[in-house]
Structures are given as structure tokens and as C-alpha cells.
Amino acid sequence: MSNLPQLVDALITLENRVATLTLNRHDLRNALTGSHLIDDIVTTAEWVNGCDDVSVLVITGAGSAFSAGGNVRDMAERGGDFAGDAAECAERYRKGIQRIPLVMQAVEVPIIAAVNGPAIGAGFDLANMADVRIASEKAKFGETFLNLGIIPGDGGAWLMQRLIGYQRAFELTLSGRIVDAHEAKELGIVLDVVPADELMPTVMTLAGRMASQPPKATRMTKRLMKMAQRMELKDFLDLCACFQGMCHNEPEHLDAVNRMLESMARR
Incomplete structure (x- = not known):
């Protein structure tokens, strides 16, 4: 703590x-x-x-x-x-x-x-x-x-x-x-x-x-929502691509995907 x-x-x-x-x-x-x-x-x-x-x-x-x-x-x-x-x-x-x-x-x-x-x-x-x-x-x-x-x-x-x-x-x-x-x-x-x-x-x-959401992706998402208010769409999409590349390489992403696959397998 x-x-x-x-x-x-x-x-x-x-x-x-x-x-x-x-x-x-x-x-x-x-x-x-x-x-x-x-x-x-x-x-x-x-x-x-x-x-x-x-x-x-x-x-x-x-x-x-x-x-x-x-x-x-x-x-x-x-x-x-x-x-x-x-x-x-x-x-x-x-x-x-x-x-x-x-x-x-x-x-x-x-x-x-x-x-x-x-x-x-x-x-x-x-x-x-x-x-x-x-x-x-x-x-x-x-x-x-x-x-x-x-x-x-x-x-x-x-x-x-x-x-x-x-x-x-x-x-x-x-x-x-x-x-x-x-x-x-x-x-x-x-x-x-x-x-x-x-x-x-x-x-x-x-x-x-x-x-309960993945913490790093949560912070990035809030940052994107704030930045969207003052950016042109093309520039914003470039930023989204960079942030998304970072998310795909975070352990929390794989953990979340595995949890979803496990949940789907139980249905």
C-alpha cells in the first residue's frame, strides 16, 4: 500500500x-x-x-x-x-x-x-x-x-x-x-x-x-479523451496508434485477453 x-x-x-x-x-x-x-x-x-x-x-x-x-x-x-x-x-x-x-x-x-x-x-x-x-x-x-x-x-x-x-x-x-x-x-x-x-x-x-479495468490502459484512455478535445482527427489517430502499440505490449493486455478467453470457454 x-x-x-x-x-x-x-x-x-x-x-x-x-x-x-x-x-x-x-x-x-x-x-x-x-x-x-x-x-x-x-x-x-x-x-x-x-x-x-x-x-x-x-x-x-x-x-x-x-x-x-x-x-x-x-x-x-x-x-x-x-x-x-x-x-x-x-x-x-x-x-x-x-x-x-x-x-x-x-x-x-x-x-x-x-x-x-x-x-x-x-x-x-x-x-x-x-x-x-x-x-x-x-x-x-x-x-x-x-x-x-x-x-x-x-x-x-x-x-x-x-x-x-x-x-x-x-x-x-x-x-x-x-x-x-x-x-x-x-x-x-x-x-x-x-x-x-x-x-x-x-x-x-x-x-x-x-x-477494475487495466490500470495503464485506463490512464491512457483518459489522456486520449482529454486530448481529443483539442486535436485534429488525423493527428489524434496517429496518437491512438502509438498508444495502442504500447497497450499491446503491456502484460495487463495479455492478462485481460486470457481472462476473456477463459470466460468464453466456460459458456
């Missing part, structure tokens, strides 16, 4: 190749600023990429909220990440919360967000950085930055329109309205909505299915 990273405001577990990161600042509704959660998320993402024992990363929140995003009290007091003049504040964004989308975009394994409660502002954007979102019926989602007179400074305007399209993302961002879990499913924000007590079992079933 690999050594787990040392975190301050979050909890990390690893079982059956599934790493679960739980944001653990219920007193702040798991706000990303005004806590150590930014560092904890970055540390976890970097650890996942370097740990061959991890095939899936699940992110959820402790308590009633997934994440409230930015710490509004710090905003009111112009303290913490929001202190200083325009240039100083911009630099804090670059060295602070903007590290999250960059490191999440680089995670090599599937990421599942188990959205247990409200995901607001940067908390909503964090959920959108995952590959799949499963929501509890208690979840709510809001791109509420304009309600506070600010813009989505953590990449939300880039993320959401790629997820649900420009028009829907524009409406949610410019209105700042909050949607419940069922509307979020209709909009394509979440894959499924389940009762609160079924959230983690449902997520872990999906995570377990993904984690």
Missing part, C-alpha cells in the same frame, strides 16, 4: 484502487479559500499521478455541503486571498485557487465528484473539473460569482460551457441562479441523482467498475 499524502483540512483513503478525498471543513461549508483545501486538493492530485495503486479519484464533502467556494467573510473584510490592490489580488488567484483547475486537468485517472450538498461558486467549478458527477438529492449548484460583483476567477467560464454548451452556461453564469439536483441532471451537469444515503454506495460502485 502506498503512503497516503499528509493533508490538513481534508481526509484521504485508498481502498481497492479507489482514492477518496473528503473536504473536511464543515465549519466553513468546505470553502476553498480561507482554509488549506486548495493545498490539499493540489497535493492529492499530484500524489494520484505518481501512485500506481490509484485508478480512480472520488471527491466529496464532509457535512452538509460539497463546497461553498470562496470564503465570503474574507471577501467582506478584504482579507486572506482577497487582500491587496488589483495586481496583488490577481497574483493570489494565480498562486492560489487557479492551481486547482490546472492540476485537476492533469489528473491521469478518472475523477468522480460525489456531490453531497450545495456546490456553489468555486465549489460548483470544482465539481465541474471532475469527469463524472453524481449528485445527492440534497445537492444544489450555482455559478453565483456575479451575485457578489465578481467573475468566475477559477476557470468556471471555461469549464461549464464545455460541459453543457455556451447558451446554458451563459444563462446560469449571468443569472447567478441556483439549480437543484434534478434540474442539474436535465441540464447535463450531473450524470445521475440519488437519495442522500445512496450517494456513496452508487459512486463507489461506479468507481469500482472503473478501477
Whole structure:
């Protein structure tokens, strides 16, 4: 078993190749600023990429909220990440919360967000950085930055329109309205909505299915799906050929083929 990273405001577990990161600042509704959660998320993402024992990363929140995003009290007091003049504040964004989308975009394994409660502002954007979102019926989602007179400074305007399209993302961002879990499913924000007590079992079933796949091919497949978003087809097919050549020469490929042949022989 690999050594787990040392975190301050979050909890990390690893079982059956599934790493679960739980944001653990219920007193702040798991706000990303005004806590150590930014560092904890970055540390976890970097650890996942370097740990061959991890095939899936699940992110959820402790308590009633997934994440409230930015710490509004710090905003009111112009303290913490929001202190200083325009240039100083911009630099804090670059060295602070903007590290999250960059490191999440680089995670090599599937990421599942188990959205247990409200995901607001940067908390909503964090959920959108995952590959799949499963929501509890208690979840709510809001791109509420304009309600506070600010813009989505953590990449939300880039993320959401790629997820649900420009028009829907524009409406949610410019209105700042909050949607419940069922509307979020209709909009394509979440894959499924389940009762609160079924959230983690449902997520872990999906995570377990993904984690059971050959680990090297799983990482390559996620990389391909990310790269497909920004490559021309011909160049992409060339890359697929190279990755496929690597897969055919991996022991896990032969193991998987033999298992399938054995299963066919038993039918």
C-alpha cells in the first residue's frame, strides 16, 4: 500500500484502487479559500499521478455541503486571498485557487465528484473539473460569482460551457441562479441523482467498475479523451496508434485477453 499524502483540512483513503478525498471543513461549508483545501486538493492530485495503486479519484464533502467556494467573510473584510490592490489580488488567484483547475486537468485517472450538498461558486467549478458527477438529492449548484460583483476567477467560464454548451452556461453564469439536483441532471451537469444515503454506495460502485479495468490502459484512455478535445482527427489517430502499440505490449493486455478467453470457454 502506498503512503497516503499528509493533508490538513481534508481526509484521504485508498481502498481497492479507489482514492477518496473528503473536504473536511464543515465549519466553513468546505470553502476553498480561507482554509488549506486548495493545498490539499493540489497535493492529492499530484500524489494520484505518481501512485500506481490509484485508478480512480472520488471527491466529496464532509457535512452538509460539497463546497461553498470562496470564503465570503474574507471577501467582506478584504482579507486572506482577497487582500491587496488589483495586481496583488490577481497574483493570489494565480498562486492560489487557479492551481486547482490546472492540476485537476492533469489528473491521469478518472475523477468522480460525489456531490453531497450545495456546490456553489468555486465549489460548483470544482465539481465541474471532475469527469463524472453524481449528485445527492440534497445537492444544489450555482455559478453565483456575479451575485457578489465578481467573475468566475477559477476557470468556471471555461469549464461549464464545455460541459453543457455556451447558451446554458451563459444563462446560469449571468443569472447567478441556483439549480437543484434534478434540474442539474436535465441540464447535463450531473450524470445521475440519488437519495442522500445512496450517494456513496452508487459512486463507489461506479468507481469500482472503473478501477477494475487495466490500470495503464485506463490512464491512457483518459489522456486520449482529454486530448481529443483539442486535436485534429488525423493527428489524434496517429496518437491512438502509438498508444495502442504500447497497450499491446503491456502484460495487463495479455492478462485481460486470457481472462476473456477463459470466460468464453466456460459458456
